[in-house]
Amino acid sequence: MTILDRWGEGVTATIYDVARHAGVSVATVSRVLNGLKVREDLVERVRETVLRLNYTPSRTAQRMRKSTSHLWALIVPDFENAFFTRVARGVEEICQPRDTCVFIGSSDDDPEKERRYLEVALAERVGGVVITPSSDTTDLTRIVSAGIPVVVVDRAVPNGAYDTILTDNMAGGRLGAEHLLGQNLRTVACVVGPENPTSQARLEGFLSAAKASPAIDIVRIERGNNRLDGGYRAMQRIIQSEARFDAVFVTNNLMAVGIIKALGDMLPERRNDIPVVGFDLDEIPLLSGACIASINQDPHEIGRIAGERILLQQAGTPPVCSIALRPTLVATAGLGYP
Amino acid sequence: MTILDRWGEGVTATIYDVARHAGVSVATVSRVLNGLKVREDLVERVRETVLRLNYTPSRTAQRMRKSTSHLWALIVPDFENAFFTRVARGVEEICQPRDTCVFIGSSDDDPEKERRYLEVALAERVGGVVITPSSDTTDLTRIVSAGIPVVVVDRAVPNGAYDTILTDNMAGGRLGAEHLLGQNLRTVACVVGPENPTSQARLEGFLSAAKASPAIDIVRIERGNNRLDGGYRAMQRIIQSEARFDAVFVTNNLMAVGIIKALGDMLPERRNDIPVVGFDLDEIPLLSGACIASINQDPHEIGRIAGERILLQQAGTPPVCSIALRPTLVATAGLGYP
DNA sequence: CTGAAAGCGCTAACAC
DNA sequence: GTGTTAGCGCTTTCAG
Numbered sequence: 001m002t003i004l005d006r007w008g009e010g011v012t013a014t015i016y017d018v019a020r021h022a023g024v025s026v027a028t029v030s031r032v033l034n035g036l037k038v039r040e041d042l043v044e045r046v047r048e049t050v051l052r053l054n055y056t057p058s059r060t061a062q063r064m065r066k067s068t069s070h071l072w073a074l075i076v077p078d079f080e081n082a083f084f085t086r087v088a089r090g091v092e093e094i095c096q097p098r099d100t101c102v103f104i105g106s107s108d109d110d111p112e113k114e115r116r117y118l119e120v121a122l123a124e125r126v127g128g129v130v131i132t133p134s135s136d137t138t139d140l141t142r143i144v145s146a147g148i149p150v151v152v153v154d155r156a157v158p159n160g161a162y163d164t165i166l167t168d169n170m171a172g173g174r175l176g177a178e179h180l181l182g183q184n185l186r187t188v189a190c191v192v193g194p195e196n197p198t199s200q201a202r203l204e205g206f207l208s209a210a211k212a213s214p215a216i217d218i219v220r221i222e223r224g225n226n227r228l229d230g231g232y233r234a235m236q237r238i239i240q241s242e243a244r245f246d247a248v249f250v251t252n253n254l255m256a257v258g259i260i261k262a263l264g265d266m267l268p269e270r271r272n273d274i275p276v277v278g279f280d281l282d283e284i285p286l287l288s289g290a291c292i293a294s295i296n297q298d299p300h301e302i303g304r305i306a307g308e309r310i311l312l313q314q315a316g317t318p319p320v321c322s323i324a325l326r327p328t329l330v331a332t333a334g335l336g337y338p
Numbered sequence: 339m340t341i342l343d344r345w346g347e348g349v350t351a352t353i354y355d356v357a358r359h360a361g362v363s364v365a366t367v368s369r370v371l372n373g374l375k376v377r378e379d380l381v382e383r384v385r386e387t388v389l390r391l392n393y394t395p396s397r398t399a400q401r402m403r404k405s406t407s408h409l410w411a412l413i414v415p416d417f418e419n420a421f422f423t424r425v426a427r428g429v430e431e432i433c434q435p436r437d438t439c440v441f442i443g444s445s446d447d448d449p450e451k452e453r454r455y456l457e458v459a460l461a462e463r464v465g466g467v468v469i470t471p472s473s474d475t476t477d478l479t480r481i482v483s484a485g486i487p488v489v490v491v492d493r494a495v496p497n498g499a500y501d502t503i504l505t506d507n508m509a510g511g512r513l514g515a516e517h518l519l520g521q522n523l524r525t526v527a528c529v530v531g532p533e534n535p536t537s538q539a540r541l542e543g544f545l546s547a548a549k550a551s552p553a554i555d556i557v558r559i560e561r562g563n564n565r566l567d568g569g570y571r572a573m574q575r576i577i578q579s580e581a582r583f584d585a586v587f588v589t590n591n592l593m594a595v596g597i598i599k600a601l602g603d604m605l606p607e608r609r610n611d612i613p614v615v616g617f618d619l620d621e622i623p624l625l626s627g628a629c630i631a632s633i634n635q636d637p638h639e640i641g642r643i644a645g646e647r648i649l650l651q652q653a654g655t656p657p658v659c660s661i662a663l664r665p666t667l668v669a670t671a672g673l674g675y676p
Numbered sequence: 677c678t679g680a681a682a683g684c685g686c687t688a689a690c691a692c
Numbered sequence: 693g694t695g696t697t698a699g700c701g702c703t704t705t706c707a708g
Binding site: 010057101146254 | 348349350392394395396397398399401402407408409417418420423424426427430434437439440441442443444451454455457458460461462463480483484485486566592595622623
């Protein structure tokens with residue numbers, strides 16, 4: 001009984017089936033598949049048999065022998081955030097031509113969920129891990145000591161000797177403050193993300209540049225969860241505090257959306273007079289508002305570089321690079337109002 | 339030389355290392371790991387050793403023996419479209435508790451790219467494939483004959499005997515037409531996605547319900563690529579044709595964004611008077627417009643059900659179910675204008 | 677240049 | 693209960 005008789009039962013041909021049907025040894029089949037030197041007529045016979053049996057080599061088995069994996073892990077805080085899907089695109093750009101796939105895990109900023117994804121990445125012996133750590137406590141040492149390349153993106157790990165690709169977040173914060181100063185807006189409410197280096201750096205950059213003279217008056221600083229609802233609620237709290245403010249600075253894109261929504265709901269008469277300055281708002285389609293400025297990172301580029309660093313580490317380059325991309329501020333009137 | 343001496347060189351402990359250090363056989367280690375009956379003190383010793391050696395079983399090796407895979411593939415036309423990231427969330431909800439991961443491929447509606455992802459899924463011998471086929475020519479037979487569960491989502495495959503989860507798109511189209519009729523809007527331009535069953539059904543549903551009396555006058559039908567730029571350009575063509583229309587019907591979410599952008603750019607004075615009816619606009623944060631109606635699917639539910647069907651197929655259920663979810667129309671004034 | 681055979685790390689019979 | 697061992701499907705020496 002050959003593989004052909006078992007057709008349709010959910011079986012896949014193995015390299016032995018191919019060898020048998022082609023009348024050669026498995027070694028020869030393997031060589032043909034891997035492009036090594038084999039006599040022309042045998043190559044032909046093997047190729048033909050591969051096609052006839054619909055043979056696809058098992059990567060699982062391949063991975064056991066060679067120890068290179070065609071599977072990478074991308075672990076991000078929120079893959080519903082367009083910023084991270086664009087990072088994923090950047091990584092994909094590197095993977096695709098190498099027949100490599102990326103599995104994506106969304107940690108939702110939950111250290112436990114993140115830990116489980118890291119565990120899976122380790123168990124799968126992936127070829128590389130690209131991660132935005134949920135917090136300072138994220139443990140990447142096991143991955144590293146297993147010899148798996150790791151690249152940290154978007155958020156630095158304090159004291160970590162990892163390849164790191166991120167944006168100069170301090171500079172981003174400063175850019176935001178300078179923009180507001182330029183517009184002569186000096187009474188500002190801030191909405192900041194969870195306590196991680198990125199949120200922190202953006203806020204710090206903002207605060208440092210806000211110390212101009214005359215300085216920006218920071219009327220309130222609220223924390224949020226980097227998602228739409230967090231921004232909405234933070235804005236609610238600010239409005240309810242009855243603090244007076246004439247602009248809002250926010251450290252993340254989705255929270256900006258929530259903020260604008262809250263402004264529309266709670267202060268409809270002022271909604272067009274309160275400029276919002278946030279990060280990566282260009283990833284939000286059609287975001288509209290009276291006066292919005294976006295401090296833009298380049299997520300696609302971040303992903304692409306991360307992918308390249310994975311490749312370099314696979315080739316033996318030690319992980320010591322830290323790349324900070326410069327953000328750019330784009331002021332926009334949004335879609336515009338009549 | 340034990341595993342401990344090789345520490346830090348990028349090696350991982352194997353089950354043999356654990357067995358040796360714990361003074362038991364590999365079978366015992368395996369049993370402990372898989373929760374089979376083992377003497378208490380041995381369990382203890384193995385557990386302790388596993389921790390000490392930082393041992394993580396290789397799923398690659400596991401997959402070679404058992405043939406169950408903890409890795410699924412999700413292949414969608416565009417994972418930057420929030421609709422599909424929500425589908426992914428639904429699938430994840432099923433996977434997560436089973437320690438299973440999903441790798442996501444974006445076919446970008448390119449049959450060749452899709453074919454490559456399917457090839458990878460097959461080579462990886464994934465535990466299941468959830469796919470939105472890029473076109474009628476998508477070949478899923480190889481996956482199926484390898485015994486891999488397949489669930490088709492969002493777009494049916496004509497004549498395909500696959501589990502299929504989608505929305506009743508005809509009904510969605512009808513809903514759109516009825517909404518416009520109810521508003522007494524009877525001069526409508528349509529923007530339709532690429533030629534696939536889903537776009538087609540939505541248009542057909544719309545056209546059939548548009549034949550009321552008095553009927554809706556379809557002034558123009560344009561095709562687009564289901565992405566923002568496609569909607570923008572389709573709207574440009576419509577406007578340039580100088581056709582008169584007082585509402586727009588569009589079969590996809592991102593194109594609706596493009597349309598609204600084009601309206602704002604090209605007909606700023608009318609932009610608030612032209613209602614747009616589209617699908618899944620609730621996935622677009624803050625989408626605003628004079629009068630928008632969204633025909634909503636439930637992507638999370640689609641993904642969840644798809645995940646469950648994968649599980650059922652893994653358990654032996656033949657793939658014969660076809661589930662059509664009912665869409666709901668939500669009319670909204672968007673963010674509202676002052 | 678080709679084939680036979682030894683593993684990669686694990687599980688599951690099969691013996692003890 | 694526990695240990696020994698034969699594979700899972702592949703790559704890669706090592707002989708021929």
